[in-house]
Amino acid sequence: MVGPFGLTHCPSEQEFVAALRNGIVLCKAINKIQPGVVPKVVANAPCDSQPSTAFQYFENIRNFLVAVQALKLPSFEASDLEKDNLDAGSVGKIVDCVNSLKSYQERKKCSGTYGPVKYMKSPLAPRSAIHVQSENVTLGSSTPQKCLDLTEIDAEGQSSQNVGPNMEDCAFAEAIGKLQRIILDCMISCKENLNQDVLKKDPVTLVGTILSNQLEKEQFKPLLQLISPEGAATKNEPNQHIECSNSQNENRLRLLEAQESELLELKTMFQEVKVDFRSLQTQFQDDITELGHNIQGISKAALGYNQAVKENRNLYNMLQEVRGNIRVFCRIRPLMNSKSISSIEHVGNDGSIMVCDPYKPQTTRKIFQFNQIFGPTTTQDEIYRETQSLIRSVMDGYNVCILAYGQTGSGKTHTMCGPSGGLSSNDLGINYMALNDLFTISTSREDVKYDIRVQMVEIYNEQVRDLLSEDTSSTKLDIRSSSNGLFNLPDAKMCPVQSPSDVMTLMLLGEKHRASGPTAMNNRSSRSHSILTVHVNGKDISGNVSCSCLHLVDLAGSERVDRSEATGDRLKEAQHINKSLSCLGDVITALAQKNSHIPYRNSKLTQLLQSSLGGNAKTLMLAHISPEGESYVETLSTLKFAQRASTVELGTAHANKESNDIRELKEQVETLKKALATKEFERSSLKLKENTVTSERTKQLPQRTPPRPRRLSLETTSSEKGSIPGKPPKSPVSAMTFNRDHGTARDKECRIDGFNRTKIHGSVIQ
Ligand SMILES: Nc1ncnc2c1ncn2[C@@H]1O[C@H](COP(=O)(O)OP(=O)(O)OP(=O)(O)O)[C@@H](O)[C@H]1O
Numbered sequence: 001m002v003g004p005f006g007l008t009h010c011p012s013e014q015e016f017v018a019a020l021r022n023g024i025v026l027c028k029a030i031n032k033i034q035p036g037v038v039p040k041v042v043a044n045a046p047c048d049s050q051p052s053t054a055f056q057y058f059e060n061i062r063n064f065l066v067a068v069q070a071l072k073l074p075s076f077e078a079s080d081l082e083k084d085n086l087d088a089g090s091v092g093k094i095v096d097c098v099n100s101l102k103s104y105q106e107r108k109k110c111s112g113t114y115g116p117v118k119y120m121k122s123p124l125a126p127r128s129a130i131h132v133q134s135e136n137v138t139l140g141s142s143t144p145q146k147c148l149d150l151t152e153i154d155a156e157g158q159s160s161q162n163v164g165p166n167m168e169d170c171a172f173a174e175a176i177g178k179l180q181r182i183i184l185d186c187m188i189s190c191k192e193n194l195n196q197d198v199l200k201k202d203p204v205t206l207v208g209t210i211l212s213n214q215l216e217k218e219q220f221k222p223l224l225q226l227i228s229p230e231g232a233a234t235k236n237e238p239n240q241h242i243e244c245s246n247s248q249n250e251n252r253l254r255l256l257e258a259q260e261s262e263l264l265e266l267k268t269m270f271q272e273v274k275v276d277f278r279s280l281q282t283q284f285q286d287d288i289t290e291l292g293h294n295i296q297g298i299s300k301a302a303l304g305y306n307q308a309v310k311e312n313r314n315l316y317n318m319l320q321e322v323r324g325n326i327r328v329f330c331r332i333r334p335l336m337n338s339k340s341i342s343s344i345e346h347v348g349n350d351g352s353i354m355v356c357d358p359y360k361p362q363t364t365r366k367i368f369q370f371n372q373i374f375g376p377t378t379t380q381d382e383i384y385r386e387t388q389s390l391i392r393s394v395m396d397g398y399n400v401c402i403l404a405y406g407q408t409g410s411g412k413t414h415t416m417c418g419p420s421g422g423l424s425s426n427d428l429g430i431n432y433m434a435l436n437d438l439f440t441i442s443t444s445r446e447d448v449k450y451d452i453r454v455q456m457v458e459i460y461n462e463q464v465r466d467l468l469s470e471d472t473s474s475t476k477l478d479i480r481s482s483s484n485g486l487f488n489l490p491d492a493k494m495c496p497v498q499s500p501s502d503v504m505t506l507m508l509l510g511e512k513h514r515a516s517g518p519t520a521m522n523n524r525s526s527r528s529h530s531i532l533t534v535h536v537n538g539k540d541i542s543g544n545v546s547c548s549c550l551h552l553v554d555l556a557g558s559e560r561v562d563r564s565e566a567t568g569d570r571l572k573e574a575q576h577i578n579k580s581l582s583c584l585g586d587v588i589t590a591l592a593q594k595n596s597h598i599p600y601r602n603s604k605l606t607q608l609l610q611s612s613l614g615g616n617a618k619t620l621m622l623a624h625i626s627p628e629g630e631s632y633v634e635t636l637s638t639l640k641f642a643q644r645a646s647t648v649e650l651g652t653a654h655a656n657k658e659s660n661d662i663r664e665l666k667e668q669v670e671t672l673k674k675a676l677a678t679k680e681f682e683r684s685s686l687k688l689k690e691n692t693v694t695s696e697r698t699k700q701l702p703q704r705t706p707p708r709p710r711r712l713s714l715e716t717t718s719s720e721k722g723s724i725p726g727k728p729p730k731s732p733v734s735a736m737t738f739n740r741d742h743g744t745a746r747d748k749e750c751r752i753d754g755f756n757r758t759k760i761h762g763s764v765i766q
Helices: 013-020 024-033 054-070 088-111 129-135 151-159 167-193 196-200 203-215 218-227 229-235 246-323 380-396 412-417 430-444 500-513 568-592 604-608 610-614 629-646 660-700 710-722 732-742 748-765
Strands: 327-332 344-347 352-355 366-369 372-374 400-406 448-460 463-466 529-540 545-554 618-625
Touching: 013 024, 013 088, 024 054, 024 088, 327 380, 327 629, 352 629, 366 629, 372 380, 380 400, 380 430, 380 529, 380 545, 380 618, 400 412, 400 610, 400 629, 412 430, 412 545, 412 618, 430 448, 430 500, 430 529, 430 545, 448 500, 448 568, 448 604, 463 604, 500 529, 568 604, 568 610, 568 629, 604 610, 618 629
Parallel strands: 327 372, 327 618, 400 545, 400 618
Antiparallel strands: 344 352, 352 366, 448 463, 448 529, 529 545
16 A cells, blocks of 8 residues: 555564554555545655654654544554564554554445454464564564565555566565664664764764664674675675665665765754753853842842841830830730631731721721730740840839730730639749749849749729738728828738749639639630739848839720620629729820829729839730731720820839948938937927916916017027028928928838938938
8 A cells, every 4th residue: 555665575573563663654554545534644854854753753653543543443552663562462453453454445445435344363473572583583584473474465566566576676675674674763762862972973984883783683694695795695605696786776875875964964953952952051040040149139138127127126115115115015816716807917027017897898907006016826935035124124123014905805814824824834924934034033143132022912893802812802902002102002911932833822822813704705704903013122242222023914804795795793893894994094095195183093903003104113015906807896996005005104214223322321311310200209399398388377477578489599599500501490390391291201212302301401400
């Protein structure tokens, strides 16, 4: 059907398969049977065109197999044609396919129909590839079983050619066919591997090498005889000389030239690909370098930005410290309900937070700015680390107050007492960590001796209760106003602590006594405000003393009673909680607006927090928010409250430290004050006596001239003695009033104030 393609009448299986390997013959054949079924056949390239690649040849096979399958003829795998897969099964399949194609063609010719196909079975018995190779060692020594009989197939083609091919022509044609196949095989394998070494060779040398390599193989010896009759004649049959005609030589030459030019083109192509590849590689490297530069620039900018943000925050904190503002941190609890949508839109690393009602997305977003924001993944340790410096300043004599504020269930107790609400020693909150830290500092400072004492109270339904007393029901405490105008709890139990374990025991006791109960918003809701106060008194080796206190306040959570579903006792508690928080809000607002009157007296909570909110303490508010969209209103209210608190200026905090000299002077002042008080007492009783005597005398002698009051003479004498020149003499009454006011004053400022005034009057005493 396709004319001769270089096979002998009885080719071996390898020869047969090799002739079909490029798929050209198969495609041509099937196109004859079914015209156009393989529209594009990649043929052997002419000398002047691009050489076909192994891949393109593979395309031929693939297209052929698709067409065969479409005709429902027995098929084979493309890999069956590969040299390494020449086992009997593969060859058998290929032969079966070709035979069935042939019978299909014959049937079509006879009947013109495409009836069911009966194809011929392969004449090959299944044998292993090793057998096949070993049996076909020499050309022409094949047996009928080992070789394919293509006589019938070739008959048609040969009939059109000259009849009676002589042995010589036949052998030569065979040799040419073999030569073609060898070169084709080599080319295919060269293209498959694209081995640079092969392609680098001079094409003529390359073809020469290929040929000599192949021809040296045992099976091609007869071919060698054909090509080089002299050599062969001397070796084997000296009398049999095969003459090659000029035209045949020319053919061979042309073939070699074609191969040569193909190889050259291949080489050029390879060089071009290499150049392209190199330029691509260079471009890629340039791109990578540029990308690296860009990334470096971006990371530098990011670093700079972070640095600037950090500096900004530090400056802001410093400014707040100088102004003595209440510092505000905000902590966001993790979402408890996975079905809820978060109302937190963004948390910036500069302490900003943006919130939005997720159920009303059209409402405007609100942005708040605090000293620090802690996201839902922040750990207790991280929170403590940020508050540590503040807490540590207690040891340097500063009063410190940390307030946990927020709606019910937002995590205040979690932060202050730990996840278990302080009932377990395994998970700890700021309270415990702070005290632990204070002990660490006290042991590390060997030159200072510290005395640490703890008080723990709660404000439940507007009553102050001692949490460290065994019987809490009977320990209602009264808030007393001290001489310095501040409120305190002199009757609250003050427990000295020596170690963290003492603290733990006290805290567990306190938390056990604290009022808590379940609500719809929190299973274990704190129903009271708890205040843990740590009093620290330090004395160093030179006698300098410091005294300070740390208030750790866990406020009860504000709640909407419709949401907390509080009734009965819970409702009463909620009302008290909300009222006292509202009083706290009023105080904060008044402080923020710098009003002259601050309504501390409106609730027990504000009374007790007066020194922290309006004194010289360092105060930190830890605002807690729940991220659930359902709590958006409460979240907004907490954030607004915290924002207002952050504007409250307390003034620069002072350390309550006294050097030894000051203390001695103060003691001196105290002694002088006492002496003065005694003198005043004596004077007033003397005056009283004198008055009594005078009035009695007046009664007895009404006509007599009234005597000169002795008091005046006394005062004049003393004034003359001790008064400062140019200053008017002081009235003894005013001096007495002063001493009564200041004699009992305990706070530092008043004592210093008292000391100054006593100095003025010191001369009077002297
Ligand atoms: N940061 C957090 N990580 C994990 N769980 C938390 C966190 N904050 C709070 N919770 C959990 O949320 C629940 C409520 O917390 P918590 O009791 O501390 O709230 P609260 O603000 O003190 O409430 P209330 O004011 O009603 O006392 C608890 O189960 C607690 O474990």
